[in-house]
Amino acid sequence: MVGPSSSHTxxxxxxxLFSRALLGGQPSRALIxxxxxxxxxxxxxxxxxAIAGGLLGFRPDDERLRDSLELAxxxxxxxxxxxxxxxxxxxxxTARLTLWHGERQVTVVGSSIGAGRIVITAIxxxxxxxxxTLPALVVVAGDQPGAVAAITTTLAGQGGNIATIKxxxxxxxxxxxxxxxxxxxxxxxxxxxxxALPRVQSVRAIGRVDG
Amino acid sequence: xxxxxNDAVTMAVEAGCSLGELALRQEVAQGLRTRExxxxxxxxxxxxxxxxxxxxxxxxxxxxxxxxxxDAAKLNRLTGPLSGTLFxxxxxxxxxxxxxxAAMGVIVAAPTAGGAGVLPGVLLGLAGRADISDDQLVxxxxxxxxxxxxxxxxxxxxxxxxxxxxxxxxxAAMAAGAGVEVLGGSPxxxxxxxxxAMQGTLGLVCDPLGGLVEIPCVFRxxxxxxxxxxxIEMALAGIEFPIPADxxxxxxxxxxxxxDVRYRETAGGGLAATPTGRxxxxxxxxxxxxxxxxx
Numbered sequence: 001m002v003g004p005s006s007s008h009t010x011x012x013x014x015x016x017l018f019s020r021a022l023l024g025g026q027p028s029r030a031l032i033x034x035x036x037x038x039x040x041x042x043x044x045x046x047x048x049x050a051i052a053g054g055l056l057g058f059r060p061d062d063e064r065l066r067d068s069l070e071l072a073x074x075x076x077x078x079x080x081x082x083x084x085x086x087x088x089x090x091x092x093x094t095a096r097l098t099l100w101h102g103e104r105q106v107t108v109v110g111s112s113i114g115a116g117r118i119v120i121t122a123i124x125x126x127x128x129x130x131x132x133t134l135p136a137l138v139v140v141a142g143d144q145p146g147a148v149a150a151i152t153t154t155l156a157g158q159g160g161n162i163a164t165i166k167x168x169x170x171x172x173x174x175x176x177x178x179x180x181x182x183x184x185x186x187x188x189x190x191x192x193x194x195x196a197l198p199r200v201q202s203v204r205a206i207g208r209v210d211g
Numbered sequence: 212x213x214x215x216x217n218d219a220v221t222m223a224v225e226a227g228c229s230l231g232e233l234a235l236r237q238e239v240a241q242g243l244r245t246r247e248x249x250x251x252x253x254x255x256x257x258x259x260x261x262x263x264x265x266x267x268x269x270x271x272x273x274x275x276x277x278x279x280x281x282d283a284a285k286l287n288r289l290t291g292p293l294s295g296t297l298f299x300x301x302x303x304x305x306x307x308x309x310x311x312x313a314a315m316g317v318i319v320a321a322p323t324a325g326g327a328g329v330l331p332g333v334l335l336g337l338a339g340r341a342d343i344s345d346d347q348l349v350x351x352x353x354x355x356x357x358x359x360x361x362x363x364x365x366x367x368x369x370x371x372x373x374x375x376x377x378x379x380x381x382x383a384a385m386a387a388g389a390g391v392e393v394l395g396g397s398p399x400x401x402x403x404x405x406x407x408a409m410q411g412t413l414g415l416v417c418d419p420l421g422g423l424v425e426i427p428c429v430f431r432x433x434x435x436x437x438x439x440x441x442x443i444e445m446a447l448a449g450i451e452f453p454i455p456a457d458x459x460x461x462x463x464x465x466x467x468x469x470x471d472v473r474y475r476e477t478a479g480g481g482l483a484a485t486p487t488g489r490x491x492x493x494x495x496x497x498x499x500x501x502x503x504x505x506x
Contacts, residue, residue, distance in 0.1 A: 003312030004275070004424035006323035007369060037371055037476060041422025046275070046315055061259075066315045092371045092477075114369025114377070115322045115359075183243075
């Protein structure tokens with residue numbers, strides 16, 4: 001990895017990488033809110049550059065991280081940094097990223113928990129718990145009986161083995177977010193099959209970010 | 212995932228192999244990566260470690276703030292009582308890697324970036340003075356990985372959670388186990404080396420000036436490497452630490468959990484809160500803003 005801090009630099013980069021993958025590509029605009037120690041000491045650790053580098057698709061060992069703010073500007077990615085006190089209980093090294101690209105917008109809350117490991121704790125206000133150490137599918141589907149069964153059956157038909165499942169919702173009968181962590185990434189065909197299911201509204205495949 | 216170093220020693224003795232070899236077999240048994248993938252990953256880490264030492268030793272780098280850099284090279288002046296020995300090699304290597312880290316260069320987080328100088332400092336120092344093959348060094352890194360994984364599960368590897376004992380302390384414990392491995396000590400000796408190193412860093416606070424991984428982090432990697440070297444020497448001599456490694460690691464976790472937030476990477480206490488610490492941090496943070504390297 002590129003120094004100087006595994007939690008403030010490598011972990012921060014991984015939060016950026018995860019968020020970029022969730023958006024499905026490079027954002028045109030990003031609001032990065034830094035919480036706790038990220039806000040207090042992030043600047044000297046290059047946290048801002050690390051998150052920006054992750055948004056550009058750089059991995060933690062990419063030497064371009066040092067110059068990522070300039071590279072982001074050149075690539076037409078407009079980034080605003082803000083210090084924030086996020087509500088609720090958060091790890092000291094936490095950031096909330098809001099990314100825009102065209103019609104798409106995602107909001108991700110991620111914490112860097114030490115030694116470069118991360119936990120994504122919220123996606124678009126849904127509570128989640130994703131470490132990025134396995135390929136993941138993020139599915140938004142109507143909160144109705146049979147949604148998990150339909151998705152897991154489809155995945156099984158495509159040869160995907162599920163390592164973990166987490167489903168959460170903000171309110172009964174609304175939308176639910178499903179996180180499926182898989183042993184191996186699934187192909188475009190599987191994603192299309194999932195998207196064709198009646199209750200499924202969106203599917204996003206996210207590769208591992210721990211490498 | 213191994214959760215006990217004591218269990219790992221027992222398993223290694225039963226299997227008649229070293230701790231590093233056991234770590235590799237256990238990781239393969241998890242089914243996520245093949246033996247070849249693991250070894251090539253560790254070889255790549257070794258390569259990056261060698262590159263970081265080589266990059267830092269000439270002493271031409273300065274950190275992002277300008278506060279640190281050039282100290283590894285001073286150890287080549289041969290002015291001290293231990294000059295030209297393994298001991299100063301290890302100190303210089305550890306400083307070199309940490310100076311590269313502070314300059315946003317490429318290093319191997321081992322276990323973290325803040326503690327990244329200790330393991331290459333010790334292992335490459337040993338390899339420079341003794342006939343140690345890359346295969347042995349790979350098993351040394353596997354041993355270090357096993358120790359780090361156990362510390363991560365039982366305690367913490369984050370200065371923000373457990374203070375510097377969780378970073379350079381964990382790194383010293385990893386390097387001590389790895390050093391015993393590459394020098395051919397037994398699994399039990401490796402575990403004693405882990406205990407001996409970690410007991411010497413218990414309670415160590417994380418108090419970086421301005422929150423930057425510079426002062427005292429760079430120097431603490433050198434002293435952490437010295438502690439690891441002392442632990443290796445004692446363990447290979449047959450000295451046994453009476454508290455088992457798992458319990459020493461648990462102790463580190465317990466101390467970390469009760470450590471005041473001022474001493475957990477917030478720059479609110481310790482050296483960061485001294486008059487000079489505050490003044491340097493203030494001056495240098497202003498300078499970073501002016502230089503336009505960060506927004």
